[in-house]
Amino acid sequence: PFEVSRALSRVQPSATIAATQKARELKAKGIDVISLGAGEPDFDTPDHIKEAAIEAIRRGETKYTAVDGIPELKEAICAKFKRDNQLEYKPSQVNVSPGGKPVIYNAFAATLNPGDEVIVPAPYWVSYPDMALLCGGTPVFAEATAKDGYKLRPEALEVAITPRTKWLVLNSPSNPTGAAYSADDLKALAEVLERHPHVWILTDDMYEHLVYDGFKFATIAEVAPSLYDRTLTMNGMSKSYAMTGWRIGYAAGPEPLIKAMAKVMTQTTSNPCSISQWASVAGLNGQHDFLKPRNEAFMRRRDLVLRHIAASDGLDAPTPEGAFYVFASCAGLIGKTSGKGKALKTDGDVCDALLEEAHVAVVPGTAFGSGPAFRISYATSDEALEKAGTRIAEFCSSAR
Numbered sequence: 001p002f003e004v005s006r007a008l009s010r011v012q013p014s015a016t017i018a019a020t021q022k023a024r025e026l027k028a029k030g031i032d033v034i035s036l037g038a039g040e041p042d043f044d045t046p047d048h049i050k051e052a053a054i055e056a057i058r059r060g061e062t063k064y065t066a067v068d069g070i071p072e073l074k075e076a077i078c079a080k081f082k083r084d085n086q087l088e089y090k091p092s093q094v095n096v097s098p099g100g101k102p103v104i105y106n107a108f109a110a111t112l113n114p115g116d117e118v119i120v121p122a123p124y125w126v127s128y129p130d131m132a133l134l135c136g137g138t139p140v141f142a143e144a145t146a147k148d149g150y151k152l153r154p155e156a157l158e159v160a161i162t163p164r165t166k167w168l169v170l171n172s173p174s175n176p177t178g179a180a181y182s183a184d185d186l187k188a189l190a191e192v193l194e195r196h197p198h199v200w201i202l203t204d205d206m207y208e209h210l211v212y213d214g215f216k217f218a219t220i221a222e223v224a225p226s227l228y229d230r231t232l233t234m235n236g237m238s239k240s241y242a243m244t245g246w247r248i249g250y251a252a253g254p255e256p257l258i259k260a261m262a263k264v265m266t267q268t269t270s271n272p273c274s275i276s277q278w279a280s281v282a283g284l285n286g287q288h289d290f291l292k293p294r295n296e297a298f299m300r301r302r303d304l305v306l307r308h309i310a311a312s313d314g315l316d317a318p319t320p321e322g323a324f325y326v327f328a329s330c331a332g333l334i335g336k337t338s339g340k341g342k343a344l345k346t347d348g349d350v351c352d353a354l355l356e357e358a359h360v361a362v363v364p365g366t367a368f369g370s371g372p373a374f375r376i377s378y379a380t381s382d383e384a385l386e387k388a389g390t391r392i393a394e395f396c397s398s399a400r
């Protein structure tokens, strides 16, 4: 009989994909479901990036490339890190992978031994612990509370570190909470890390450009140069450039780590798509005017969602600094019964009832390691969000 590997049996299927699937099934039955589950910008890839891809196809850039990225893209990435983050990297310190997810996977595959621990602040993006497990590592969760704006406190980091800690994963702005660490927040964490030289830092900066209210983005190798030699600074094209389907992620860090990651790629994916790499060169080196109006739209939508949350009995959420998610506590609904009679014992019950009764799809917080809560993705139209917000508020007021 068919059996999956022990490594795979420890892994959960993605909860965000499961929530999106449930919504799709109801939609197929003709029900007007508003899906706030997916973590994908609703904007299209900017035209100058598409044109560069078409041009690359015409030029015949259709062959295998250097395994961890073409020199032109590595140069553009070095220039980006210098321009945006005041970080000096050489092309030999840069990895380009087929998406942000594979960057992280390649880093874990290249470094983790059985029993090695990966500290993952919770709430966390669903893939960190499962990728660590797939690579034989052990995720260790460090709680970040709503009271602290879902940002890891230095004391919580300190107690999570053991002699077996290999990596700390930082993600700012965060999926699922939108929380972002200021330079001072990062310096406080860096002070702890400076006392533990065996811990490496993987910082996932995917949502760097999606910040609001004038928030100033910072990344840990920039604010704590003492950690430069053990930090992998990761980023990608998917979110900021609305290029989820193109599959380009990248990272920069110490050369031996970058070499090891390339070795993983030589025997697995080989190079990321040649055409997407040329499109990314144009994206990184080109104009970034498209970001401002898009961020204005995202911020307006964030505020719209927060207004509806504030008007909903039993819900509460801190104001996120970035990304396109609101992480709402639903502690005030637990123990109640929904309008149509479903007992709301967990955040999973709340999300099921919201979908079945209010026809709004969101993802339970426990899937991100923190609950009772749910994640709302606001990367959708103002009209859909307005309608969903009203439905959520009605759902809450009908719970008893």
Ligand code: PLP
Residues within 6 Å of the ligand: 039, 098, 099, 100, 101, 102, 125, 171, 174, 175, 204, 206, 236, 237, 238, 244, 247, 248, 249
């Ligand atoms: N990191 C975070 C925090 C994300 O939210 C995502 C996408 O959901 C990724 C990485 C993965 O990006 P990619 O689609 O480039 O693999």
